[in-house]
Amino acid sequence: MSSEPAKSSSSSSASPQEGAQPQPVPQYAQPPPYGGHYPPPPGPYPPFYAYPVPDPSHHDPNAPNGAPAQPVAPFFMAVPPPPPGMVYAYPMPPTAPGYPYAAGLPPPQPTPKAKRKQVKMACTNCAGACKRCDEARPCDRCVKYGLAETCVDGVRKERKKGIKRGPYKRKNRNASGEPSTGEGDQPVAAPAGYPLPPEGYPFPFVYPPYGYMPPPADGQQHPEGAPNGAPPMPHPVYPPYPTMYPHPYGAYPGAPPMGYPPMMGAPVATSPNPSAKPDSSGPAPANGSVSAEPAKSKKRSRAKGEEGSRSHKKHKEARADDGQPSGEALPKDPPPPSPFVGHPEGGPAATFNGPEPRPLMATM
DNA sequence: CGACTCGGACTGTAAAGCGC
């Protein structure tokens, strides 16, 4: 079929582009029983994270390889950076318009980020152009560019054997059970009733104040989670949970309502560059909605008119200088030095050098 | 604005290590 590739659409905007690392997503400890305190944030965690507002009109960001668009996390939407001196509260008020939880709907899943799907073997044309291919043999792209005749599978090189490695470091000894008494940097469950924040949320946040309970949808006095015989919680006496708090921590907007203890703040480090990074390429108008990208400079030197054409040798190219590996045990990829570090070049992300882990349950 | 380039992030998975 000569239908256009469903991916070429110029609507490649708003790509979640995690840009983050496979690091464990920092999460939060269980909330205290009915009306108690929230524990402080777990150990090393990126200095931001908060809840975004839901976006009902959100569709699958980037459907993996010809996979049929799937309804993934249609809730999240970028949140504008907090005004100077302010930080988002954690979590965002469930009363936010459209917030699924407020509506009594099950909280959205953390959406582990849709993995990019790859074809087993791309055709030579696509491989050479570093473009997406598909299973079909005159692949879609080749058909589109009239290369159907040359659309053939390449030859996969055989993996080399006999490569020695250093000793393995076991990481997943017991797969089950909790973080136990670790350093607290183990991800824990999010407060019950709240969905997990999406990965890579670029803004600072703070913990909710003492006694905060999401307002019951029906105006009852018994918020969810209240023990059976528990006395009615004067829930309504609490003012609406503010979306933001002034920075620095410890300060509440206006006078702290009754029972509000000193803020249990997170050692938030205001993000120097809150701009997430929607996408929006330069010359692409499209529906410009937002977008304001810090323009990442990813300078690339382009060799003009040179080189044969396709088939640009990639990394692996491997040194042609044969040189047999002397069969030595040399571990290859050196692990990153610290936990949360952005990329050296385009990392709008957080630069968390994991300075000091905090005790998980050290309530103020 | 589409076609091209191409650096490098990601993915897939075979092979090396290890515990039992």
Place this chain on the structure above:
DNA sequence: CGCTTTACAGTCCGAGTCGC
């Protein structure tokens, strides 16, 4: 021997260029 950990080999995203 089966499961885990590594890291090779390949895919392809997306920024930067070019040319029409």
